[in-house]
Amino acid sequence: MPNAKILMTFPVTATSHTLADYRARGGYAALDKALRTMKPEDVTREVTTSGIQGRGGAAFPMGRKWAVVHPNDGQPHYLCANADEGEPGTFKDRWILENVPHLLVESMLIAAYALQVRHAFVYIRGEFDQPYRRLAAAVEEAYAAGYSGERILGTDFSCDVVVHRGAGSYVCGEASALLSSLEGKRGYPRNRPPRLTVRGLYQRPTVVNNIETLSNIAWIISNGGEAFKKIGHEKDPGTRLISISGHIERPGVYEIEVGYPWRKFIYEDCGGIPGGRALKGIIPGGISTKILTGKEIEPLTLDNPSLQAAGSSMGSGGMVAIADGTCMVRLLQVLVRFYHHESCGQCTPCREGMGWLHRIIDRIVAGEGRPEDIERLYQISAWNDGTTICGMGDAAGYATSGILNKFRDEFEYFIEHKRSRFNGTLECLRSS
């Protein structure tokens, strides 16, 4: 099938991230077009027409999120680009920030125009060093060239872009926690209602979008929403950046058209599993999506409708390949340790539940598992399902119950024999 490209349309070179190169590739033409020939509502209409869904994990239609904000209701609005890419296995936004920061800046300015935003923010995770320097340089260049700041391109539209660095918390990637952190508060997620598009940053309507989602806007404005809708799956249009890691020959970031076949992606584009081993499972979209076994995944295509039918989702596009022979008990231990470490501690089910999960799985791995532990893991996962302020409790529950559902026998084996059925490591040994 054809594999259209929207983001990875140029060879990465030592200067491809600069303004000069970006302009040579036709950069900032979409901003010019939007500001000079379109009204804010025209921009929103194109985005709604395109049918683009959020790429951060929840796949919420971008147009519907924007439609809640009324650009002319007489109060300030804010736009915030979520560059706190912290989902384990996900590193796709880093590619944009490092290689086309101007695409993000341009797209953000178009979005800011559509929503009549005077101040747009990029919340970038503190661990991102190179991406931060590239993005900060791009913002500087954009100011110098008159693309942002006062009276952009000589029009009446003004918008400042502020880059804010996070301080290393997974939960701050959750939109409301991100805004709290941006306000200088503790990075606690907020209760809904109200939605952030009603009361967000500084209690004003705020749109928080993922970096990849936003970066598509320049293309949508240049080529039209209808053109975008023709790419990819009819219910999930466009392309997606997939970051693949784990037991795979060629890990990295790939752009695929939504609906691309899994088999072809794994075995041709990514070179298959090292050592020719079988594919035991795939975590398809960051560790918070439910794991699928190799058998389940191979007939599927890379799009949300297909994955949701299989009980998982594309999530944030952070894919982890797991080769045959990997101990799933150890894998779950790694995941749960992460959730325990990153739980913000605000609400009860996640604060207490993550530690409980961690203690149980640690005990199983130490050979002191008890038969009732599996039920307990299920129970704690269920207690976190839909009961927490943000989605992290659910995510941890999905990860846990997902692995337990598919590989329960390995846990039973571990508890009974006090050791892994495999060699107990997570590394993929090529010589096996």
Added chain:
Amino acid sequence: MPEIFINGQPVQAERGQSVLEVALANGFYIPYFCWHPELSVAGNCRICAVQVEGRSWAEIACNMPVTEGLRVLTDSDVVKEYRKSILQLLTLNHPVDCGICDKAGECKLQDYHYQYNGASSLSRDPKVRSTKFHALSERIVLDNERCILCSRCVRFTREISKSNALGIVQRGDVSLVRAAEDHSLDSDPYSDNIIDLCPVGALLSREFLYKARVWYLEPTPSVCPGCARGCTIRIWHRKPEWKLNSLDPRLNARIERVTPLDNDEVNGPWICNKARDLKQIFERPRAERAMQKGKPVELDAAIEAARRLLAAAKHPVALVSTWGSNEELDAFKRTLGARVDSLVKQDWGPQPGERLDDELLIRADKNPNSATACALFLDRDDPAQALPEDVDLVIVWGEGFDFGRVPRGARIVFLDAYLQPENGHADVFIPISIQTERRGHYTNFEGVVSAFEPCFTKKPSVADAEALFAALAAPAKVRT
């Protein structure tokens, strides 16, 4: 006015209310830890769940806005199971050391556990250990193991007392409530409210620590005399049936603690730390014997001597106490008001380091009943001025008078409750009862009248001011 249905019964709600507020206002109990009517909604304890009819899951009620026709269940099987799960999680790392916890008996976690869960913990793993006695301030000790991180105390210091003294550090199950910086809570005059706010035994009064089991105590409604606000309070003391014979009788009749008496008209659910420390005012050494020129005499003899002095005086002046109740002040006016020149005296002024006034509760006038005193008596006492030279009798009612202002040769009748050197200098000293030994009313600066009840019985050798004034004004007894 949207109408909603709770457990099938129609209930009138107001726009902007949450389901929890509507339920509580209409007699449907929903358990809650972090929610408080005066604080912002945090929604972090997750216990206040209800089930919306037609949905299969439980949702928190404190953050659920009412909408026309909303139908919720507070007691469905889904909700019951959900509450059990939250209580399992809350007690997971809770030390369950109720046996040595001051909060036992009035602890939400304890109550809810017995009411809604009752099962033992499903965990067999070690609990997360934490700090047991963290001195949050000079007055408050924090037990982090008992803390359920409901953030009520943090929100109180941000939204009510505005000291911003508290925050949460660390994250996950090792999160800790901590003072923003050393001593930041010490300078918050409302800090002890967080002890009441704490739904578990995490925040404890260092003064009250291990002093008494709350079920041996009972509260008496009273009014704080600390300033003109007149906050309504509860004074806690031992129940009569739990008086301990082996204890010093004074320990059976002491103020164990003071808590606010919720009152929308005056103080809401808050009081300042001065009210908590009322024992520092009321439990000073008491004057229990009447005296004439420093020599102990019987109460009746002292009253008769005072009466004679008054009857013989040409220009008597009285300094009226702003700590007198409405009844006492009224009795004074009725019996002695025409006979003496009355000056309203400020018994108490601000102490060193005490907050003068603020926008929440504390008033600059540190007396409880200036409002009534000033309404009944027109003249104010000026502490900087000596009394007129022709005054030949000074009746001083209450504290805060400089006896150096009395003209040479004038006689002094002194009515007070506490042991002080001045008592012996007066021609007649008559001990009177204090607020915790009688009933009465104070009128606060806004004109709100609040009642106080007696907690303890007064000694027979001590007079009640109301009766005393009548005796002083009475004509001479005819000897029979």
